[in-house]
Structures are given as C-alpha cells and as structure tokens.
Amino acid sequence: MSASARWLTGIAIAVAAVVVASVVLAITLDDSETTFDPGTPAATVQAYFRGVQDRDIESAFALLTTDLRGRCSAEELRRTSLNEPSFSVRIRESTERDQVAEIDVRIGIGGGDLPFGGGYDVDRVMVLQREDGEWRIAEPPWPLWWCPEAPPRSSERRGEVS
Numbered sequence: 001m002s003a004s005a006r007w008l009t010g011i012a013i014a015v016a017a018v019v020v021a022s023v024v025l026a027i028t029l030d031d032s033e034t035t036f037d038p039g040t041p042a043a044t045v046q047a048y049f050r051g052v053q054d055r056d057i058e059s060a061f062a063l064l065t066t067d068l069r070g071r072c073s074a075e076e077l078r079r080t081s082l083n084e085p086s087f088s089v090r091i092r093e094s095t096e097r098d099q100v101a102e103i104d105v106r107i108g109i110g111g112g113d114l115p116f117g118g119g120y121d122v123d124r125v126m127v128l129q130r131e132d133g134e135w136r137i138a139e140p141p142w143p144l145w146w147c148p149e150a151p152p153r154s155s156e157r158r159g160e161v162s
Helices: 004-030 041-053 055-060 065-072 074-081
Strands: 085-097 100-109 120-131 132-135
Touching: 041 055, 041 100, 041 120, 055 065, 055 074, 074 132, 085 132
Parallel strands: none
Antiparallel strands: 085 100, 100 120, 120 132
C-alpha cells in the first residue's frame, strides 16, 4: 500500500470515528425539557414562558394575579414579547413560603441567529402568590419590565379612610 493510500485510509477512519462519536453523543444527551409537577410555582412559570414563546398571550396573561392583570394589559405583553423573537428559560432556584413563592430564572435572549452570537442573559426573580388556590405571577414578569401602579380608589383620592 502506498503512503498516500495509507494517509487516505487514516483520514477515512478518523472521519468514521467522529461520526460514530457524534451519533453516540446525540443519543445519550437528553435535551428534553424538564416538566414540573402541576400546581407548583415552577409549573406556573413554565406555563407562562411557554405561552409567551408560543405567542399564546391570553394563556400567559391568565397566569398573572387579578391585581397585576388590572394594571397590565394583554396587549402590552403581546407588544413587548414581539421584541424577543428567540429566548430560552432555565429555572435556577425555587423558594416557597406560605402563600408566596420566588422563582429565580435565567432567560437566554437571542443567540446563534444574531451576528457573532449576540445573545445575552437576563436574571429575574419571579414572585408568585396563591390566588384562589392557584399559583399566579404577582409582579411584572419578563418581557414586561413594569406595570403602572393601581389607581387609587375614589375614597383614597378624597383623603377618606375606609
């Protein structure tokens, strides 16, 4: 066998080894999404972000508390979510006390489809509270950054005490 034939045989074996290793790695890596137990704060956060990602704004908006839905609008959530075409969310930590829960999330925005990667991370703590036996998001969640405060009741504007 000539030197060039041995060289080509060596390259073919190396390529085959890389292909086999890639297939084995693809099979063994579990890239599936974690599913949280229904009724948990993490499941509520997961459902919210799934609604935003799927552009099902009504289902995402329904996961906000009554107070927050009164201050924010589904249209505002729809408008702000359109500015974020590609994102991923990872729940990093969950703390639950009585009727309040805090879910620490890392939101990866952008990434491979932007020039030079261009992605960045946003860390947020999502605050949830129990409302009618269900966990609901109590503070403006990403991509909303704020919602107006609730307008004062008519008796508060006149300085009356209820």
